[in-house]
Amino acid sequence: MNSGEKKKHINxxxxxxxxxxxxxxxxALTGSRLKVANWPGVTVEKVEGETAYEDTKITLIDTPxxxxxxxxxxEEKVTRSCVMDDEIDVIINIVDASxxxxxxxxxxxxxxxxxxxxxxxxxxxxxxxxxxxxxxxRLPEMLGNVPVVPVSAAKRTGLDILLHAVIHxxxxxxxxxxxxYPEVIENKIAKLSVMMQAHYPTHSSVRWHAIKLLEDxxxxxxxxxxxxxxxxxxxxxxxxxxxxxxYIEKVVHExxxxxxxxxxxxxxxxxxxxxxxxxxxxxLLIMCFVFFLTFTVGDALKGVFEEALAIFSDGVTGFLAGIxxxxxxxxxxxxxxxxxxxxxxxxxxxICILFLALAILEDSGYMARVAYVMxxxxxxxxxxxxxxxxxxxxxxxxxxxIMATRSLETEHDRRKTMMVIPFMSCSAxxxxxxxxxxxxxxxxxxxxxxxxxxxxxxIAIISALVFNRLEKGKVNDSLLIxxxxxxxxxxxxxxxxxxxxxxxxxxxxxxxxxxxxxxxxFLLNFGVTGMVADAADSFGAVIGRILVPVxxxxxxxxxxxxxxxxxxxxxxxxxxxxxxxLFGVTNANSAAGMSxxxxxxxxxxxxxxxxxxxxxxxxxxxxVPCIATVATIxxxxxxxxxxxxxxxxxxxxxxxxxxxxxxxGSLLQGLF
Amino acid sequence: MTxxxxxxxxxxxxxxxxxxxxVTRRLQALGLNDGTVVKVLNRxxxxxxxxxxxxxxxxxxxxxxxxxxxxxxxxxxTEDE
Numbered sequence: 001m002n003s004g005e006k007k008k009h010i011n012x013x014x015x016x017x018x019x020x021x022x023x024x025x026x027x028a029l030t031g032s033r034l035k036v037a038n039w040p041g042v043t044v045e046k047v048e049g050e051t052a053y054e055d056t057k058i059t060l061i062d063t064p065x066x067x068x069x070x071x072x073x074x075e076e077k078v079t080r081s082c083v084m085d086d087e088i089d090v091i092i093n094i095v096d097a098s099x100x101x102x103x104x105x106x107x108x109x110x111x112x113x114x115x116x117x118x119x120x121x122x123x124x125x126x127x128x129x130x131x132x133x134x135x136x137x138r139l140p141e142m143l144g145n146v147p148v149v150p151v152s153a154a155k156r157t158g159l160d161i162l163l164h165a166v167i168h169x170x171x172x173x174x175x176x177x178x179x180x181y182p183e184v185i186e187n188k189i190a191k192l193s194v195m196m197q198a199h200y201p202t203h204s205s206v207r208w209h210a211i212k213l214l215e216d217x218x219x220x221x222x223x224x225x226x227x228x229x230x231x232x233x234x235x236x237x238x239x240x241x242x243x244x245x246x247y248i249e250k251v252v253h254e255x256x257x258x259x260x261x262x263x264x265x266x267x268x269x270x271x272x273x274x275x276x277x278x279x280x281x282x283x284l285l286i287m288c289f290v291f292f293l294t295f296t297v298g299d300a301l302k303g304v305f306e307e308a309l310a311i312f313s314d315g316v317t318g319f320l321a322g323i324x325x326x327x328x329x330x331x332x333x334x335x336x337x338x339x340x341x342x343x344x345x346x347x348x349x350x351i352c353i354l355f356l357a358l359a360i361l362e363d364s365g366y367m368a369r370v371a372y373v374m375x376x377x378x379x380x381x382x383x384x385x386x387x388x389x390x391x392x393x394x395x396x397x398x399x400x401x402i403m404a405t406r407s408l409e410t411e412h413d414r415r416k417t418m419m420v421i422p423f424m425s426c427s428a429x430x431x432x433x434x435x436x437x438x439x440x441x442x443x444x445x446x447x448x449x450x451x452x453x454x455x456x457x458x459i460a461i462i463s464a465l466v467f468n469r470l471e472k473g474k475v476n477d478s479l480l481i482x483x484x485x486x487x488x489x490x491x492x493x494x495x496x497x498x499x500x501x502x503x504x505x506x507x508x509x510x511x512x513x514x515x516x517x518x519x520x521x522f523l524l525n526f527g528v529t530g531m532v533a534d535a536a537d538s539f540g541a542v543i544g545r546i547l548v549p550v551x552x553x554x555x556x557x558x559x560x561x562x563x564x565x566x567x568x569x570x571x572x573x574x575x576x577x578x579x580x581x582l583f584g585v586t587n588a589n590s591a592a593g594m595s596x597x598x599x600x601x602x603x604x605x606x607x608x609x610x611x612x613x614x615x616x617x618x619x620x621x622x623x624v625p626c627i628a629t630v631a632t633i634x635x636x637x638x639x640x641x642x643x644x645x646x647x648x649x650x651x652x653x654x655x656x657x658x659x660x661x662x663x664x665g666s667l668l669q670g671l672f
Numbered sequence: 673m674t675x676x677x678x679x680x681x682x683x684x685x686x687x688x689x690x691x692x693x694x695v696t697r698r699l700q701a702l703g704l705n706d707g708t709v710v711k712v713l714n715r716x717x718x719x720x721x722x723x724x725x726x727x728x729x730x731x732x733x734x735x736x737x738x739x740x741x742x743x744x745x746x747x748x749x750t751e752d753e
Contacts (some may be wrong), residue, residue, distance in 0.1 A: 104694070266729075270722070409694075483730065
């Protein structure tokens with residue numbers, strides 16, 4: 001099939017089960033030359049990377065992990081349309097050698113496609129560790145002589161051999177491989193193949209389509225509307241699956257030795273981490289520890305950034321004065337841009353530690369356990385434990401968390417999860433907590449900030465519970481998730497993960513926050529009369545004053561807060577930037593900056609105390625998510641109505657909760 | 673008996689899947705078919721359980737486990753399948 005001219009540039013798809021080390025291998029092959037590409041026809045984002053072997057350029061496409069080439073989940077549909085695409089020249093099937101039996105099922109399906117396939121046998125080190133052995137001669141023989149290359153994605157061994165096999169196999173083309181089904185089924189496949197060939201003479205994977213027609217596959221039936229009912233009189237899916245697994249058992253029996261010599265570590269760890277009683281407390285403890293680290297270690301490191309920023313800011317001021325720049329431009333650069341953007345950059349240590357911790361939790365295999373541990377709680381609110389995973393991702397950033405809801409089975413569950421994810425406090429809200437708890441709670445700052453995360457999580461669960469009651473939903477108990485072996489997190493994977501997140505943060509500081517800072521500076525320095533000396537006469541003040549009556553019951557009745565909250569919709573960090581610009585501090589995240597802001601706040605409103613600050617934090621936690629999140633929710637839900645309803649709900653909730661806390665708090669303060 | 677009634681630490685043969693078709697398909701793709709041996713590794717009193725099947729671990733909710741018919745595997749053969 002691959003006759004004729006050979007391209008010097010080939011497209012290779014990486015396909016494999018979830019947790020088979022696919023992303024690690026992909027990163028090992030492409031390095032940090034990652035780029036995100038939109039696959040034509042599919043709205044789902046896919047990752048593409050470039051590499052080369054000798055004089056052939058290779059474009060690698062990473063696909064979502066799947067167990068089967070059916071089309072029941074979004075991930076499966078995406079991966080399937082990717083591998084079926086004629087652009088794909090070779091498929092690398094990544095197989096977790098330590099669970100060969102389950103992984104080979106997808107392999108057998110891929111082989112039926114008739115495209116060139118190379119098997120990358122990953123996690124061979126774990127196989128050795130457990131005392132198992134794999135017969136690397138017999139295995140390819142039993143799989144139609146596809147190249148089988150042992151690799152270690154984590155240690156980056158076997159990669160060149162793998163790429164060599166890819167190129168070589170592409171040039172040689174695919175050998176015909178046939179897994180023999182029982183005669184009844186084979187006859188039907190033969191008949192359907194003839195029919196397929198008659199209708200679609202140019203079709204490349206006739207056998208695969210014939211088998212899919214027998215399995216009563218919706219998509220294939222839709223794309224190939226040929227009359228097959230006389231042959232495919234019922235779905236033969238069960239029989240076909242059983243044949244495949246029967247064959248796999250034969251392969252495993254012949255190729256895998258010393259099976260079942262225990263994964264003692266995983267079982268021991270699971271005794272504690274998935275304990276029926278201690279599972280949830282242990283999880284909460286781990287999360288508290290993560291945030292505790294984020295605040296304390298992050299704060300310890302921020303001094304370095306503070307000094308750098310102070311030096312930079314002074315230098316720029318001096319330079320601008322030296323070259324005789326006009327006053328307004330100097331103000332824009334120093335009070336607007338440096339204060340707005342620079343202040344945000346000092347939070348880098350906190351952000352890094354948070355993502356480092358999340359990366360370790362994800363890479364170690366613990367996350368899937370959280371789904372099991374939280375299943376009983378989530379079940380009661382009508383969601384499966386699996387819905388908790390996107391929610392945890394929400395601690396990092398809401399946008400990928402919303403996208404991660406794709407792994408949920410029904411559209412209804414997806415929407416409900418999307419609705420509550422914004423309450424999981426994302427890293428952009430962290431600067432707000434650091435600033436205000438630092439200013440108003442001194443020694444208890446960590447606890448004030450920590451409480452935001454707990455309150456957010458509790459509110460997320462309570463609102464899901466209320467939705468469930470409103471729609472008279474039932475308990476959801478249809479959890480189905482694989483729990484991978486625990487493994488030592490891979491340094492390279494974590495580095496790439498943290499770096500990507502950090503890059504997102506930096507680019508946000510360079511774009512959204514940069515522009516927002518300029519806009520805020522303009523709004524605060526210009527009024528109807530032109531440039532104003534007192535911000536109270538500015539456009540910003542006019543806008544902010546409109547919000548004062550609304551925010552007053554929540555203890556937030558200052559026009560400055562109104563402006564900051566409004567600006568914060570562009571990105572939550574901008575709340576902090578706004579305060580910096582409003583009160584003319586270059587670095588909000590420093591002791592001097594904080595005391596200046598505090599002084600200025602008290603100058604405007606002497607009664608603004610810790611209770612008000614706490615309500616402000618609460619409001620920031622709960623009110624409308626940032627623009628990027630709103631856009632993602634619209635895209636993923638495909639409905640403006642849903643998105644707007646959600647925004648209204650969140651705004652109302654933020655106002656009600658902070659008002660309630662402020663009023664009750666004031667009452668209590670009055671009593672004592 | 674159903675898998676939901678199974679005890680921790682024991683192995684069972686699957687004798688039938690009676691979940692809705694979409695879930696059945698996914699379970700079959702994960703290798704749970706008639707005759708497959710599963711071992712219960714961990715379970716909550718009322719709720720989800722963790723099973724070992726074909727060398728991997730799966731967590732199953734009550735709804736799924738109570739719709740999988742199983743038969744206990746004889747003692748003495750549980751360690752080595």
